[in-house]
Amino acid sequence: MSLAVPVPVRRLTQLQALESEAIHIFREVGAEFERPVLLFSGGKDSVVMLHLAVKAFWPGPVPFPVLHVDTGHNFPEVLAYRDAEVARLGLRLEVARVQDYLDDGRLRARADGTRNPLQTLPLLDAIAEHSFDAVFGGGRRDEEKARAKERIYSLRDEFGQWDPRNQRPELWNLYNGRHDVGEHVRVFPLSNWTELDIWRYIAAEQIALPGLYYAHDREVFQRDGMWLGVGPHSLPRKGEPVVTRRVRYRTVGDMSCTGAVESDAAGVDDVVVEVAASRITERGATRADDRMSEAAMEDRKKEGYF
């Protein structure tokens, strides 16, 4: 018989450790940068980012605006969600519109109709126009091989370029955010999270998401092995019959290149189970833009993409 008083177990769970790390990063940026901005699309990763930002600065407000690069091909329900969140939290929303660039000829529509790669220029212009010096992105290292080499603080030169061969070493939890005028730092607080962590966190924190992340009936057609939803910007071509399927989206991007997966996962707990059992990465399953080449993400990132 031991008379010892039981010692409380003081150990964070994995999700608690990831949350604490992210809050630390948000606070570092909030303290050291003059004009941060958070990229907010209404997608699940950016929703988790905003949730963490709220926690980091509670009981104060989130001390920076949010920026959305609108491809013009976004899902209407995601834009509605975005606007409702911004209003609920009293945030300032800046929108950079790809459509404006297409209208005045600064960008040209791609032959394949995809607008995701066109977001880089409006993003960089918005960063310059507002003199943003820190740009929070929801990128995760598990998403893609080029992202696996990304720092949490990723310095971008005056052209917004990422130089993967010349990154600052990142030691301990000491982040070096020094930059020259005109340069900025991309900050990735979710670097160490996986897709499953995101979903477990959404479940644990009961975070509301746009409905299309959960199973619903939708008119879809098949292209390149993906189910694309029928909408004003994604119309079936000849030989692509429209059918109704029970689907959900694993990622939410441009309607024209984001595929749905067949799923009965109607609630967050079902999604956690589904993601845990999935044998295909979310980008492999649902993103035409990442299938363009083996180094598609690296090439876009070097140019200043998210």
Place this chain on the structure above:
Amino acid sequence: MSTLLRLATAGSVDDGKSTLVGRLLYDSKSVLADQLDAVERVSRDRGLVATDLALLTDGLRAEREQGITIDVAYRYFATANRSFILADCPGHVQYTRNTVTGASTADVVVLLIDARKGLLEQTRRHLAVASLLRVPHVIVAVNKIDLVGFDGDVYAAHAAAVTAAATDLGLADVRTIPVSALDGDNVVDRSTRTPWYDGPSLLELLEEIPAALDVADEAFRLPVQLVLRPQGAARDVRHRDYRGYAGQIASGVVRVGDAVVALPSGRTSTVVGIDTADGELAEAFAPQSVALRLADDLDIARGDLLAAVVDAPVPTRDLEATIAWLSDRVLLPGTRVLVKHTTRTVQAVVRDIVGRLDLDTAEITPADQLGLNDIGQVRLRLASPVAAEEYVISRRTGAFLLIDAHDGGTLAAGMVGEPLAEARCPQRRPAQYAI
């Protein structure tokens, strides 16, 4: 409940490190079908007979073109009870820079040696880096055990040599495992081809290693990141007068009612509240991110350290430190730098370069300059004091960066205290626990 373990891999060229990492990801079913398809396709295109698992980890265009690993890559895998963050550190180009980076956050370093070669100079250097960065656990995987005919005597000799070298370097917990990364022996599943080895597989060992030191044994430290003072912007009017000191606890435990000292000012107060957005806590511990409310209105700002009043660090403007020099430029005495210590950045000058650490002998040899990948002992004079502690006491309050004030680049990883002091003066070895 799942816990998090951070590990870093290290090894010399061709030790099969990428293959081991690929095997760990593959056999723990952390590689998904589309990733594997891509690797199989590239393997076929290159005319390889078997799938090259190393391709799972080499992500950049230049890496694939040159068939080398350029930079630290982070990988994620999980078992039922634990999630792993793996910093995969390339062995050849800039190995010190990469290994120091990976080891700085690691709970465990997994070091590979080739069973045909045994302990190399570079193995000793990697062990020295693990000791220098105070990584709590080291696992040495004796790889390519198939290529020595699964000979238990060869393994035993290598294991003895590694253990002796590690002990010399002051590493408290070193385990060895015979593996074949190519075939998977003892990586995830125990092998039947090493009957003379009755220990766990690599993954089993990674699952049972304690993730962190017991916070109860540490002194409370919280570097203040920012002061939360919402005033009129508070979303709830009850928080108009709120004043909380926000930060991530660097070490130890704090409870409501504890006396704390703010450094460098030395003013003391009492903790009256520990807040998170999810509610108040009676106690908090490292590495939680919290905000503390104090009984007194002290002048506390970002860069200050809140510490337990007993054995609080003494703020100083003079640091004796070990640095891993990570820049292409040469460091000379008199160089002006910025020191980033916890949340405080101050100007400093490198007053003296005491010497360079010979990683092969763990001796300091006199030097008047340091170059890329050198580890040296220096004396710094700071423009204002920092509440630093010896790195052997705390990997948080003992660590700092040297930053180039002109171009903003990170020049060096700094650790307060002499290099490998515990190896060279064993009586200084800090208390470590066994597992």
